[in-house]
Amino acid sequence: MIKNLVIDNIALITHLEIPFEEGLTALSGETGSGKSIIVDSLGFVLGDRADKTLIKYGENSAEVTALFQVEEDSPVLDKLDEYGYGRDTEILLNRKMTVQGKNEIRIQGKTATLAILKEVCAELVDIFGQGQHLALLNEKNQLNVLDSFCDFHGDDVRLTELYRQFSALNRQLKSFGGSDAERERMLDMLKYQIDEIKAGNPDEEEEEQLLATHKRMANVEKIASALSVAKGCLGDENGAVSQIASAMSSLRSIANVESNAEKLLERLSSCRLELDDVASEVEDLLDSTEFSPAEADRVNARLEEIRTVKRKYGGSVAQALQFLQQAEEKYDQLLHSDEKIRQLTQEKQQICREMYGVACRKSEERHKTAQRLSQRIMSELADLGMKGTRFEVQFEETPTFEEYFVAPTGDGFDRAVFLMSANMGEPLKPLSKVISGGEMSRFMLAVKNITALAEKIPTMVFDEIDSGISGSMAQMVAQKLANVSSNKKEGYQCIVITHLPQIVAMSDVNLLINKIQQEGKTHTEVTVLQGEERVNEVARLMGGVGEHAQVNAAELLQHAKNYKDSLQKQC
Numbered sequence: 001m002i003k004n005l006v007i008d009n010i011a012l013i014t015h016l017e018i019p020f021e022e023g024l025t026a027l028s029g030e031t032g033s034g035k036s037i038i039v040d041s042l043g044f045v046l047g048d049r050a051d052k053t054l055i056k057y058g059e060n061s062a063e064v065t066a067l068f069q070v071e072e073d074s075p076v077l078d079k080l081d082e083y084g085y086g087r088d089t090e091i092l093l094n095r096k097m098t099v100q101g102k103n104e105i106r107i108q109g110k111t112a113t114l115a116i117l118k119e120v121c122a123e124l125v126d127i128f129g130q131g132q133h134l135a136l137l138n139e140k141n142q143l144n145v146l147d148s149f150c151d152f153h154g155d156d157v158r159l160t161e162l163y164r165q166f167s168a169l170n171r172q173l174k175s176f177g178g179s180d181a182e183r184e185r186m187l188d189m190l191k192y193q194i195d196e197i198k199a200g201n202p203d204e205e206e207e208e209q210l211l212a213t214h215k216r217m218a219n220v221e222k223i224a225s226a227l228s229v230a231k232g233c234l235g236d237e238n239g240a241v242s243q244i245a246s247a248m249s250s251l252r253s254i255a256n257v258e259s260n261a262e263k264l265l266e267r268l269s270s271c272r273l274e275l276d277d278v279a280s281e282v283e284d285l286l287d288s289t290e291f292s293p294a295e296a297d298r299v300n301a302r303l304e305e306i307r308t309v310k311r312k313y314g315g316s317v318a319q320a321l322q323f324l325q326q327a328e329e330k331y332d333q334l335l336h337s338d339e340k341i342r343q344l345t346q347e348k349q350q351i352c353r354e355m356y357g358v359a360c361r362k363s364e365e366r367h368k369t370a371q372r373l374s375q376r377i378m379s380e381l382a383d384l385g386m387k388g389t390r391f392e393v394q395f396e397e398t399p400t401f402e403e404y405f406v407a408p409t410g411d412g413f414d415r416a417v418f419l420m421s422a423n424m425g426e427p428l429k430p431l432s433k434v435i436s437g438g439e440m441s442r443f444m445l446a447v448k449n450i451t452a453l454a455e456k457i458p459t460m461v462f463d464e465i466d467s468g469i470s471g472s473m474a475q476m477v478a479q480k481l482a483n484v485s486s487n488k489k490e491g492y493q494c495i496v497i498t499h500l501p502q503i504v505a506m507s508d509v510n511l512l513i514n515k516i517q518q519e520g521k522t523h524t525e526v527t528v529l530q531g532e533e534r535v536n537e538v539a540r541l542m543g544g545v546g547e548h549a550q551v552n553a554a555e556l557l558q559h560a561k562n563y564k565d566s567l568q569k570q571c
Contacts, residue, residue: 001458001493002125006065009056011037012515012524019528020495024485026504027497028537029513034524035497038513039463042066043127047118050097063096068124070458076123080107083116091124093117127461128448136444137432143416145447146393150369152362159358162351163410169348176337183334190331193313197324200309202317207306214299234279241279244272352408356401359412363398366414373450380446385476386439390421392428441465445477449484459493460484470500478506479563486567501541501553505560510534
């Protein structure tokens with residue numbers, strides 16, 4: 001069960017700490033006070049989508065912390081232990097989001113992923129929101145509801161694994177082109193690609209050389225001009241070579257009287273040799289620097305060939321060559337694929353036959369469970385004032401193996417449709433065609449009650465399950481909630497957002513959600529109502545005023561107490 005919920009900076013809530021108890025807790029208050037925000041906050045810390053619009057205006061982040069208490073034999077502890085969070089029966093969850101989109105999750109103070117959070121919380125709380133009944137009206141979701149009551153003895157896991165293998169075989173077969181015609185088409189395409197790449201003959205080293213040549217040819221005038229200047233500076237009458245020769249002649253004239261002159265002459269001689277060599281190379285370069293239109297056309301054409309191959313087959317020479325290798329391997333594989341295709345086709349059919357057998361067992365379990373579920377739902381609905389309601393799960397005709405083989409699934413072949421007749425003498429029709437808003441609320445309560453009992457989920461949260469009901473029906477819903485939450489042996493906890501005085505009166509704890517204004521800002525606060533405060537709240541919900549309303553409210557509270565006392569005696 002949830003023991004405590006702390007909400008910071010969500011919608012109208014600045015800071016709110018809500019204690020919870022066992023049994024039935026009713027959250028009441030005026031419309032717009034923030035009751036549903038509390039459920040949204042709980043959903044957020046349990047793994048619902050992080051909606052940044054929930055962050056309180058003007059704040060940079062929002063945070064929710066929830067403390068749960070579970071039994072020592074709870075399967076949740078196995079999950080926590082599996083992921084390294086220990087086996088403490090007190091479970092602390094924390095989640096934070098920022099306006100920048102950052103999302104932080106902690107379990108027992110340690111970092112966790114959203115996937116782990118959802119997996120852990122799936123066995124902690126079951127939330128029935130205002131729009132959930134719409135999902136149940138969708139026939140695609142009705143099979144999932146039925147499956148939650150089934151015990152497939154591992155057949156569901158096995159079918160999923162077989163379907164994974166079947167899909168892998170299908171992908172392999174598709175890689176061989178499927179039909180003969182498709183395979184021939186793929187061979188032609190691969191042959192064209194291989195030939196085109198080979199014709200282009202891309203080479204990284206050649207490409208580098210061509211690019212260098214292209215760059216040089218594009219700057220031929222600049223290169224020639226620079227080389228001419230360099231040649232003049234080195235070899236002209238007054239160039240560097242001539243100047244060094246003059247310097248050497250001067251030094252020789254004093255060599256007999258200056259001992260250091262010989263050393264300087266040696267050094268200058270080395271410089272002159274190097275300059276002579278440089279001057280020669282500059283001249284050679286200048287002689288070879290000329291623009292050839294034919295060579296330019298050749299270089300440009302070759303670069304374009306390489307660019308075409310790169311553009312079509314990967315974006316670089318290396319990637320194009322890798323594509324070529326893979327295409328050649330694929331071509332060879334397809335060319336010699338007949339035997340492999342026969343083998344894969346046989347494996348695919350064999351696996352599908354096993355899938356069909358498992359799907360038949362799943363279908364048999366679904367049919368048996370559907371009968372039991374129908375009886376349970378009709379019994380629950382009778383307790384909720386819908387006596388005489390008929391409910392049935394309808395299945396499509398079982399397909400043959402040949403039909404199943406055309407389009408198998410990892411879930412079997414069943415399609416379930418919920419049929420109901422709420423009035424005697426009326427035929428069974430799809431749920432979406434016959435059920436009213438008030439009946440839908442009671443139907444969902446019946447389903448949730450059975451689900452919780454089957455899955456042993458300790459906490460159920462209902463956001464305005466009382467929609468569309470009033471009067472005696474409201475009393476029956478209140479009693480059903482009391483029945484579920486009074487099961488101390490199983491430790492069930494029900495939290496209900498409601499506008500019905502009957503449910504508030506039946507609650508073990510009444511939390512009043514109130515919207516207040518302070519210092520020009522609007523805030524939401526929570527008050528645990530006691531004694532006369534509870535009487536006043538029930539009277540408000542009954543729409544009465546004055547002493548007479550107080551008397552009626554007190555009577556309703558006493559009637560609820562008497563009913564809960566009778567439940568305790570039965571336990």
